[in-house]
Amino acid sequence: MTQEDYERRMERAGRAAAYSGLAGLIVTPGPDLGWLCGYRPTASERLTALVVEPGRRPRLLVPVLERPDAERASGAGGLEVSGWTDGSDPYAEIAKWVEPNGRYGVSDSTWALHLLGLQRALPGSGYVALTESLPMLRAVKDAHEVALLAAAGAAADATYEQILGVRFGGRRESEVAADLARLLIEHGHSQVDFTIVGSGPNAANPHHEAGDRVIQDGDMVVLDFGGLKDGYGSDTSRTVHVGEPGAEERKVHDIVREAQQAAFEAVRPGVACQDIDRVARKVIKAAGYGEYFIHRTGHGIGVTTHEPPYLVEGEHLPLVPGMCFSLEPGIYLPGRFGVRIEDIVTCTESGGRRLNQTAREMAVVQ
Numbered sequence: 001m002t003q004e005d006y007e008r009r010m011e012r013a014g015r016a017a018a019y020s021g022l023a024g025l026i027v028t029p030g031p032d033l034g035w036l037c038g039y040r041p042t043a044s045e046r047l048t049a050l051v052v053e054p055g056r057r058p059r060l061l062v063p064v065l066e067r068p069d070a071e072r073a074s075g076a077g078g079l080e081v082s083g084w085t086d087g088s089d090p091y092a093e094i095a096k097w098v099e100p101n102g103r104y105g106v107s108d109s110t111w112a113l114h115l116l117g118l119q120r121a122l123p124g125s126g127y128v129a130l131t132e133s134l135p136m137l138r139a140v141k142d143a144h145e146v147a148l149l150a151a152a153g154a155a156a157d158a159t160y161e162q163i164l165g166v167r168f169g170g171r172r173e174s175e176v177a178a179d180l181a182r183l184l185i186e187h188g189h190s191q192v193d194f195t196i197v198g199s200g201p202n203a204a205n206p207h208h209e210a211g212d213r214v215i216q217d218g219d220m221v222v223l224d225f226g227g228l229k230d231g232y233g234s235d236t237s238r239t240v241h242v243g244e245p246g247a248e249e250r251k252v253h254d255i256v257r258e259a260q261q262a263a264f265e266a267v268r269p270g271v272a273c274q275d276i277d278r279v280a281r282k283v284i285k286a287a288g289y290g291e292y293f294i295h296r297t298g299h300g301i302g303v304t305t306h307e308p309p310y311l312v313e314g315e316h317l318p319l320v321p322g323m324c325f326s327l328e329p330g331i332y333l334p335g336r337f338g339v340r341i342e343d344i345v346t347c348t349e350s351g352g353r354r355l356n357q358t359a360r361e362m363a364v365v366q
Contacts, residue, residue, distance in 0.1 A: 001144075006037050006075025014054040016134050023102030024053030025130070026094070026118065030109030031303045032130060034231075035138055038074030041066060047090040047114050050079075051097050059097055061090060091121035100124050105133040135308040139300055140322040145232065146346055146355075149301065149324050152234035153344050153355035155187035156226060160238055160358050163223065168215045168365045169242045173197040177210035180225045189227045189234070193305050196224035196237075203239070203338035206295055206330060217243045220337035221365075222330075226305055233305040235326055236356045237342035240363045249339075252289070252331050253362045256339045259283035259329040260360065263297055263311075267327075267345060267352030273315040280329040289331045298326040301344055319347045324355070 029043040046063040064083030101124035177195040198208035200219040226235035263280040277297040296312035328342030343356040
């Protein structure tokens with residue numbers, strides 16, 4: 001990413017804010033700040049805030065002791081960087097920059113401490129979360145971002161291929177989860193966000209935290225893992241079986257695979273996000289398992305592993321080429337087992353393109 005790339009992002013963000021009726025954006029440390037200007041400080045009680053307003057040069061306020069780092073950020077050349085010292089009021093400084101009665105979009109990760117400070121300094125102002133006000137800001141990826149997501153997906157795929165050779169039976173879930181984390185790092189991830197290993201009845205809990213349960217022969221095991229590679233996310237799920245599966249386990253797995261394939265085939269520009277969810281849900285409901293599909297079909301992914309768009313009932317946003325998101329239907333039978341299959345998909349002009357390529361058939365492990 002070059003300074004010019006970041007300048008274009010900030011300019012686009014300013015235009016999007018104006019189009020949405022906002023006076024501008026106030027962005028604090030987190031994924032939005034890094035995406036907009038390349039500066040990625042640690043969030044703290046000291047305010048760091050980027051102000052983006054249409055038609056004006058963006059301004060970044062940082063603690064003066066962190067100013068040298070801010071000025072070295074990739075996009076800093078397109079910013080006016082100012083420092084504030086301990087004992088002064090950074091919120092009063094921001095108040096000098098912005099419209100006193102303006103309505104501003106704020107990054108979702110803004111601490112309550114800082115939002116309340118802004119409200120005290122600007123009692124006539126209003127604020128709305130970026131996910132609500134500008135859900136498309138980071139949702140549509142350019143070709144470079146899609147390539148980074150594809151590389152992260154390939155690394156996750158390589159991790160899955162290797163984990164199939166690891167012994168599952170007789171080992172704790174937490175041990176297999178540690179193997180997944182190690183393999184993600186070996187394949188180039190800088191950060192592991194989650195390694196779900198749900199075995200037997202724990203597989204019926206979609207967000208089960210890998211624990212001390214010993215995996216048994218005959219268990220269905222849901223694997224869901226991902227993190228960040230070169231700043232962009234991976235997230236994939238496969239369900240494996242320890243030893244030969246039974247007839248119902250195969251049946252449920254096949255239904256989930258059919259639902260995921262149907263959702264993938266429905267991806268094309270202009271289709272509402274909720275319609276992808278409906279397609280997957282229709283398959284599972286028709287098979288008699290509708291009440292056991294208990295979460296949305298998917299979520300966006302980019303510089304974070306969960307971000308807009310969300311493929312869920314009530315989300316009317318249309319798919320646009322460059323959007324990247326998960327497709328992950330599942331069936332969860334309480335006390336028995338669960339199945340989930342997940343790929344990251346990008347919308348193209350001609351339909352969907354999978355960024356995960358591993359087999360979606362049930363794998364049998366030892």
